[in-house]
Amino acid sequence: MTVRAARHFCLFRCKNSNPDLRRLVLHDDFPDGVYPLRKDYRADRVEPRVPRREFTFPKVEGDGVFEIPVGPIHAGIIEPGHFRFQVMGDTVLHLEAKLFYTHRGLEKRAEGMDIEEGVRLAEQICGVCAVSHALSYSQAVEGIAGVEVPERALYLRSLFAELERLYNHVGDIANICAGVGFAYGSNHGARWKEALMQLNARVAGHRYLRGTVVPGGVARDVTDRQLDDIVHTVVEVRDNIQQIVHDVLGNPVAHDRFKKTGILWKDIAVKFGAVGPAARASKIDTDARRDFPHAAYPRLRFEVPVLEDGDVLARFIIRALEVKQSAFMIRQIAANLPGGEIRVPAGKLPAGRYHLGITESARGENVHFVMTGPGNTIYRYRVRSASYANWPVLPYCVPGNIVPDFPLINKSFELCYSCCDR
């Protein structure tokens, strides 16, 4: 499996028993012997291009079997990735993904960077999980520094994280409807997503909530007026989304397309360590907000919905259920927001220490590893994003389905390419 094998990272040189030695992160025209994450490698080195070597895709052969290559540039407004379908008629027999087209070398770029500045880079990993990535990074840094984050900042972090989850889930609900060409759901969902984006802009000054979370606390406070605005908007979005979901599921065509499409079996999900809503829709009870308590989540009441079917329908419904939970949490935060400081200085960090930061984004847990170097800099930075964990299970959900259902299955996972490729 393409992405799975990438965990045996070819940015270092390690000999291991990995059966899949294809070039994944550094594509086929990088010279041999390039290992960017080694310390003697300069981050901005320009590598010559060598003649392309073949990237082999497994082939299914036989009468009436065809291969469909798709990408890396897709027809819609989405990110780049290459897919190879082996099909017989309309049915997919095998799917292989080639990713890492948007690999920007962020982990290498971070090395030597100032710790405070690193959080800006963490936000660049992914546009739509910016809060979660910044939070993971900040928690890792705070773990090294050993600082206590003020209570108000913890609540505000949860507030921003839930606002991020909300706009993602509402957008995903719209997108899944778009995957079956159901304009009612996609347009109404897009409209409410825009309402949430503009709420973000009013509250935090940024539609994607970048620049809110920093090591030692948060950079933006909210006023009581803004809290009223947040609760008012969020409750309205929640009510409307419940109505939209109800209408979508009442439509037999949409329901038929969702049901039993792209099933993620529990054993596959467990084997590959799937996370987030995709795992929770496949009977895996996992949620970093509860399992690795962070921000103000230990002080908030919420339920973790878990469904059994593992199909597109389950992933659709689980998002609707989580929208409810997020709105509930935001109301609790607004009611119980304590006063006081919102930020403490992280101070000078000792060199050679490391720590993990784990948070739950709208796609699952984001894990950041930060190790400090001399002079308050980053020595090594490693990101295991939720999309990185979930990409390997996607090709297992597609075989047996028809080709036109692939966009729908893909959208129901809502995997981010840049999160995975970094």
Add this chain to the structure above:
Amino acid sequence: MLYVLKRLWKYGLGTLPRDILLETKTIPAPYAPGENNASSAYQGLMDDAEAEELRRLRRELPERIRKAFGRSLHIRHLDAGSSNACEWELTALLNPVYDVQRFGIDFVASPRHADMLVVTGGVTRNLEAAVRSTYEATPDPKLVVAIGDDACGTGLIGPTYAHYGGVDRIIPVDVYVPGNPPRPVAILQGILKAVEKRKG
């Protein structure tokens, strides 16, 4: 009724029906009068300056596009290694609030159908070949708009072993739209600027 007449006076006939449609849905947001959040165009959500700018674009863009192309403007999006935020802002242009198709703008599936490329991200090494061939596949005369700080070459990431840090290092760029990511209205302003350039 008075309200309708006032708007007619202010914005002219062309924009009326949609405005009314949007504004009747305005909900009472919990803001005191005089604060700019409550009074704006769509459900009290955009601030006044942005809503006004969107109205200006609504008046100007269709006219400019008609003058420059004699028909609608077809745009091809090209991801050259962005962080996904710019993509979602481009998608937002198609939602019911911005709805750029009413301006005579459409996003197309192939560069061969496009008048304009909007490029997001600072071109990764793994995508360089795809960026070049997309540019070549776009028929002349073509416009290229770089969206976002990384595409403009002013981003935080900059050049690394896998990233060029700027679209203009690979293909010529007509208009830069800075922002991290730029707001949808700013993207529309960039598109308008590029269309004006085509005329001149």
